[in-house]
Amino acid sequence: MSALIIGNWKSNGSKETNKLWIKDFFKHIKDDAESISAICPPYVYLNQIVDLCKRSNIKIGSQDIDFSQGARTGSISAKACKDLGCNFSIIGHSERREFFKEDNLDIRKKLICAQDNNLKIVMCIGEPIEVYDSGTTKEFLKKQLIDSIDGLDLFNDFTIAYEPIWAIGSGKLPSSEEINVIHLYIKDIVQSASKNNFTPKVIYGGSVSSKNAEDLFKEDHIDGALIGGASLNGKEFANIANIYINRGH
Numbered sequence: 001m002s003a004l005i006i007g008n009w010k011s012n013g014s015k016e017t018n019k020l021w022i023k024d025f026f027k028h029i030k031d032d033a034e035s036i037s038a039i040c041p042p043y044v045y046l047n048q049i050v051d052l053c054k055r056s057n058i059k060i061g062s063q064d065i066d067f068s069q070g071a072r073t074g075s076i077s078a079k080a081c082k083d084l085g086c087n088f089s090i091i092g093h094s095e096r097r098e099f100f101k102e103d104n105l106d107i108r109k110k111l112i113c114a115q116d117n118n119l120k121i122v123m124c125i126g127e128p129i130e131v132y133d134s135g136t137t138k139e140f141l142k143k144q145l146i147d148s149i150d151g152l153d154l155f156n157d158f159t160i161a162y163e164p165i166w167a168i169g170s171g172k173l174p175s176s177e178e179i180n181v182i183h184l185y186i187k188d189i190v191q192s193a194s195k196n197n198f199t200p201k202v203i204y205g206g207s208v209s210s211k212n213a214e215d216l217f218k219e220d221h222i223d224g225a226l227i228g229g230a231s232l233n234g235k236e237f238a239n240i241a242n243i244y245i246n247r248g249h
């Protein structure tokens, strides 16, 4: 089973607060929701979290990987993440694109490297507000996708996270119907551009909380969520996963 409700802790957490998070999460999570949940702590806490979760079904992922290894000071390889017990890695997050100047081709290299190391991937794409306002979201996403996956064989539960940049941390998000249409479009593009006609799961990220989760998860093509702020609270995150499991389809 792939991870469908994923908490991206970004650069948050401490040894002490992580322990409290784990306690809260396991107190509230339903058994069947545990196996579709995952968290991505900062690299330095991966060991601690893997250890605290070792008797559970929650999956652990890294927030990013480098596209290579060796003489790359300060970077973390796919191989090292796998070695630490990561089941998958996020790549292409808009914060990596914006603050660390990563482009679609860097993300393509990361994808190839992860697949070579048998590490699953959640690849983020999403448009800025100007693109959304001008009604050209599909064209923008298509370029991100084609540059990064065209002609590749995709496997290992390859997943896309659709995260409109303007929805991240803002409390604003497209309607669930709009998101559903975009997710179907993403599935079609990936299916026709990948060498093996692979149809990915597409999860949504940007201001997801337990308040809007039910509305989002009723849609056929919203296969899960990538959650930032609301994932920092173990109970809130567990509640979102529980809502997902209880959705009607």
Ligand code: 13P
Pocket (backbone or CB within 6 Å): 008, 093, 163, 167, 168, 169, 170, 205, 206, 207, 208, 226, 227, 228, 229, 230
């Ligand atoms: P928020 O849930 O805080 O909007 O963040 C979304 C995100 O960037 C997850 O990767």
